[in-house]
Each structure stands twice: as structure tokens, then as C-alpha cells.
Amino acid sequence: MPVTPAAPSQGLVPKLIPIISTSGLAMLEAVPVALPDYAVIAPDLVLMSTFHWCIYRPGHMPYLALFGIGLFVDFITAGPVGLTSLVLLLLRWTVLKRRRDFVGRAFPFIWGGFTIAAGAANALRWGIGSVLAWQVLDPRGFVFQTALTVACYPIMTLLFARVQRALMS
Amino acid sequence: MSLKSRSGSVAQLFAPLKTATQRFTFTVLVVLSVLALLVGRADPLALQKTRLWVADVAAPVLSFIHQPVAAVTSVVTDVQDVVNLYQENRRLRADNATLLEWQRVAQSLNAENQALRALTHYRPPNTNWFVTARVIGAAGGVFSRNLLVDRGSADGVAPGQGVLTGTGLIGRIAEVGSHTSRVLLMTDLNSRIPVSIEPEHTRAILAGDNSDQLQLSYLPPHTEVRPGDRIVTSGDGGVFPPGIPVGSVVAGPGDTLAVQPYTDLSRVDYLRIADFGLSGVLPPSAAPLPKPVKAKHGAARKSAAREANPRDTGRGHTSGHD
Numbered sequence: 001m002p003v004t005p006a007a008p009s010q011g012l013v014p015k016l017i018p019i020i021s022t023s024g025l026a027m028l029e030a031v032p033v034a035l036p037d038y039a040v041i042a043p044d045l046v047l048m049s050t051f052h053w054c055i056y057r058p059g060h061m062p063y064l065a066l067f068g069i070g071l072f073v074d075f076i077t078a079g080p081v082g083l084t085s086l087v088l089l090l091l092r093w094t095v096l097k098r099r100r101d102f103v104g105r106a107f108p109f110i111w112g113g114f115t116i117a118a119g120a121a122n123a124l125r126w127g128i129g130s131v132l133a134w135q136v137l138d139p140r141g142f143v144f145q146t147a148l149t150v151a152c153y154p155i156m157t158l159l160f161a162r163v164q165r166a167l168m169s
Numbered sequence: 170m171s172l173k174s175r176s177g178s179v180a181q182l183f184a185p186l187k188t189a190t191q192r193f194t195f196t197v198l199v200v201l202s203v204l205a206l207l208v209g210r211a212d213p214l215a216l217q218k219t220r221l222w223v224a225d226v227a228a229p230v231l232s233f234i235h236q237p238v239a240a241v242t243s244v245v246t247d248v249q250d251v252v253n254l255y256q257e258n259r260r261l262r263a264d265n266a267t268l269l270e271w272q273r274v275a276q277s278l279n280a281e282n283q284a285l286r287a288l289t290h291y292r293p294p295n296t297n298w299f300v301t302a303r304v305i306g307a308a309g310g311v312f313s314r315n316l317l318v319d320r321g322s323a324d325g326v327a328p329g330q331g332v333l334t335g336t337g338l339i340g341r342i343a344e345v346g347s348h349t350s351r352v353l354l355m356t357d358l359n360s361r362i363p364v365s366i367e368p369e370h371t372r373a374i375l376a377g378d379n380s381d382q383l384q385l386s387y388l389p390p391h392t393e394v395r396p397g398d399r400i401v402t403s404g405d406g407g408v409f410p411p412g413i414p415v416g417s418v419v420a421g422p423g424d425t426l427a428v429q430p431y432t433d434l435s436r437v438d439y440l441r442i443a444d445f446g447l448s449g450v451l452p453p454s455a456a457p458l459p460k461p462v463k464a465k466h467g468a469a470r471k472s473a474a475r476e477a478n479p480r481d482t483g484r485g486h487t488s489g490h491d
Binding site (some may be wrong): 027028030031032033035038062063064067070071072075076077078079080081082083085086089090092093128129132133137138141 | 191194195198199201202203204205206208209210216219220223224227230231234235238242245246304305306307312313315316317344351358378379380435437438
């Protein structure tokens with residue numbers, strides 16, 4: 001599903017949509033879902049949102065916003081504070097470096113890029129988490145979460161694309 | 170030169186400046202993130218106030234979002250229940266027959282117990298106070314196992330208080346904000362609960378490892394533990410009274426044994442925070458308070474909590490000593 005590359009959006013609200021949607025998804029991630037093992041393998045909605053908006057609206061997804069959203073996620077989930085910020089900042093930096101390769105390309109290519117990004121992000125989280133806990137954390141949770149995040153990406157990117165067309169074009 | 174082309178050339182002029190600013194912002198924020206990680210590792214309680222403030226601020230929104238999410242989840246679980254209806258019915262009939270047998274045994278034991286208590290003037294342990302709380306946030310997953318609940322110091326909640334459901338213990342209060350608290354689940358990597366393995370009353374420590382099951386450690390040598398053995402709190406350490414049901418021993422992978430909690434921790438919606446009137450290893454300033462008063466989180470508690478928390482892995486909450 002090709003999405004149009006960055007085009008100038010009029011008004012403040014369209015400009016804030018990437019930040020608002022990512023913050024909303026950060027909130028949604030913290031809500032308990034009464035399904036067995038969901039908390040461990042829950043798809044990383046914030047990662048999907050960040051990846052999408054950094055490709056299609058990088059100007060509306062600044063580093064400072066990602067830093068704030070990352071801190072919020074870490075505070076609300078009682079995870080290592082700074083880890084999500086670091087992952088999101090590095091994700092934006094990497095995506096911007098490779099943005100020309102993504103814009104206008106077929107969706108499977110972008111999905112492949114996201115698979116690599118999600119794998120690297122979770123590997124980084126697992127590595128830093130293990131160092132902080134001073135023991136090797138069970139990698140299965142990270143692997144399952146990466147798989148589910150990658151599997152859910154097409155659905156989420158479809159929603160983002162609809163929002164983009166409806167509110168930002 | 171038209172206005173458009175002039176603004177274009179101005180933008181081109183400032184493009185390197187914009188790139189440099191972005192690069193600088195990125196570097197500063199990455200450094201800040203790493204600093205936050207190091208501070209959180211060195212002093213887990215340093216960021217606790219901010220974390221509790223964020224939880225307090227986000228609580229109304231989380232509570233609002235929770236309702237539609239719970240409705241959708243309930244539909245999914247209802248469908249699962251309907252699919253399993255036939256098998257569930259057969260299992261319940263078998264359970265009912267067994268339970269009726271146990272009921273007869275329990276009635277007989279209860280009568281005997283009452284008579285023996287009267288004979289020895291036994292005083293049962295009291296729960297001084299309890300409050301029911303709703304789960305508004307389930308956090309952590311791969312990093313920790315904890316719940317965010319909608320009761321805080323304004324409701325009388327204090328660090329160290331026990332957290333139970335109808336089926337048994339699930340954890341204890343680790344952090345308390347004004348209107349929210351964080352429950353350290355017993356499956357969390359930092360949780361350590363002194364327990365007794367029935368029927369032989371063998372003492373052990375029940376440790377969480379961020380999985381759904383718990384591990385028994387510090388078992389005395391030559392101890393025989395079998396699948397099906399019941400695990401209850403031992404009362405050692407003086408935070409939980411003895412005898413609170415925790416879980417049962419199950420066979421793990423290979424020859425290992427694990428403990429399955431009685432409560433399905435992924436499906437807890439409401440829970441009970443109980444003050445047993447025991448301060449245990451917690452310092453006086455962090456000890457559970459018997460009635461609703463505003464708890465203070467002082468420096469004394471900070472240093473003492475560190476003493477009581479030698480295994481803390483730097484994720485910002487104290488370990489679950491009993």
C-alpha cells in the first residue's frame with residue numbers, strides 16, 4: 001500500500017497527528033488485556049507508529065517528542081527508564097538515514113525494513129535489559145513480541161495510511 | 170526574483186543549520202537517555218517520584234481506555250468459554266464430585282479445629298485493614314511483572330502491604346502514589362517470598378523469574394517435593410502472615426519442578442490490598458499503615474529500603490521480601 005511521501009500539511013492538528021497517535025498507542029499499551037501471556041508478547045504499537053511516521057512525516061515526529069514518549073512508556077510500565085527513548089531515537093535516526101530507500105517503494109519492501117528494525121530494536125532492549133538486570137533475560141518473550149509486532153504491522157500501517165489520507169492530505 | 174524562489178533560497182541557506190541542530194538534538198537526547206538508564210541502575214529510587222507522578226496523571230486516561238478494552242477482551246474470552254463449554258462442563262462435574270467429598274472432610278476438620286482452638290485459647294491472625302482496587306495498568310511484560318491499581322496513599326495504601334485475590338496471594342505493594350499504586354507480582358524477577366511447602370511444612374524461598382511460574386530456592390538438603398504439593402506463606406520475615414495460599418507444585422520441563430500460582434495473574438481485574446499489621450523487614454517509615462493517612466516517602470525509607478533490597482536489579486522497585 002504505497003503512501004504518498006511527505007507533503008506539506010496545513011494547520012496545527014494535522015501536524016500533531018503523528019505525536020498524538022503515537023502517544024495514544026503508548027497509553028493503549030499500558031492497558032491490561034486479560035488474555036494469557038498477552039503482556040509478554042503484546043505487539044509494540046509505539047515502534048510501529050514511530051517507524052511509519054518517520055518514513056512518511058519525519059518533520060512531524062521530532063526527536064524531542066520521541067524522547068518524551070519513550071520516557072512516558074518507561075515510567076508507566078516500570079521498565080528501565082531511558083531504554084524506550086533510546087530505542088525510538090535510534091530508530092528515527094536509522095530510518096531517516098534510509099528514508100530515500102523506503103519512500104515510494106512497494107509495501108513488502110517497507111515491511112521487510114520494519115522486520116529488520118523491530119528485530120534490532122528488541123535485540124537492543126534484550127541486551128541492555130540483561131546488562132541492567134545483570135542476568136541473561138529469557139529471549140523468548142522478545143522473540144515472540146518481535147514476531148507479533150511484525151505480523152501486526154500491515155494492519156497498523158493501513159490504519160495510519162487512512163488517518164494520513166483523511167486528516168493530513 | 171519571485172517571493173517563492175526567494176523563500177526557497179532562504180530555506181537552502183538554513184538547511185545546514187537545521188541539519189546541525191537536529192544532529193545536536195539527537196546526540197543530546199541519546200546522552201540523556203543513557204544517563205537516565207545509568208541513574209536508574211545506580212539508584213533505583215531516584216526516579217520513583219517521577220514514575221509515581223506520571224502514573225497518577227495517566228490514571229484517569231488509563232481507567233477510561235480500560236473500559237472498551239475490557240469489553241472487547243470479555244467478548245474474546247466469552248467466545249473461548251463457549252467453545253470449551255462441553256469439556257468444561259464434564260470437568261466441573263468431576264470436580265464437583267471431588268469437592269463434595271472434600272467438603273465432608275473439611276466440615277469434620279473444622280469442628281475438630283474449633284474444639285482444639287478453644288482448648289488452647291488460639292488467637293487467629295488479623296487483617297487490620299483492606300481495600301479493593303481495580304487494575305488499570307498491566308506493565309512490563311519482558312522486563313517486569315507488575316500491575317498499576319487505582320488506589321494510592323490517599324486510600325491508605327502503603328508499601329509492603331499484601332495483595333490478594335479470592336484464590337490467594339499475588340504480590341505486594343512496591344510503590345505508592347497519591348491515587349495509584351504499583352503491585353510487584355510474585356512472578357516478577359525481583360520477588361522473593363518465604364513459603365512453606367505442605368504437607369511437610371518445609372521452608373523455602375519462592376522466587377519469580379518474569380515467567381508465569383515460580384521457582385523454589387533455598388530448599389533444605391534431601392527435601393522431597395512432589396507435583397501437587399501446596400505452597401503457602403511461611404510468615405518468616407514478618408510481612409505476610411503464615412498460611413496464605415500461593416500456588417501448587419507442578420512438573421516443569423525435564424525433571425524440574427515449578428510452582429503454578431493459584432491465581433491466573435493475566436486475568437486479574439480486581440484485587441484486595443491488605444494490611445496485616447506486620448512491618449517485617451520494611452523500615453518504620455515504609456511500614457504498612459493501619460488507617461488511611463497520607464504516606465510520606467522520605468530519605469530514611471530510601472536508604473533503609475536499599476538495605477532491605479540487596480538483590481535489586483535496578484528497575485526501580487524493592488524486592489519482595491516477606
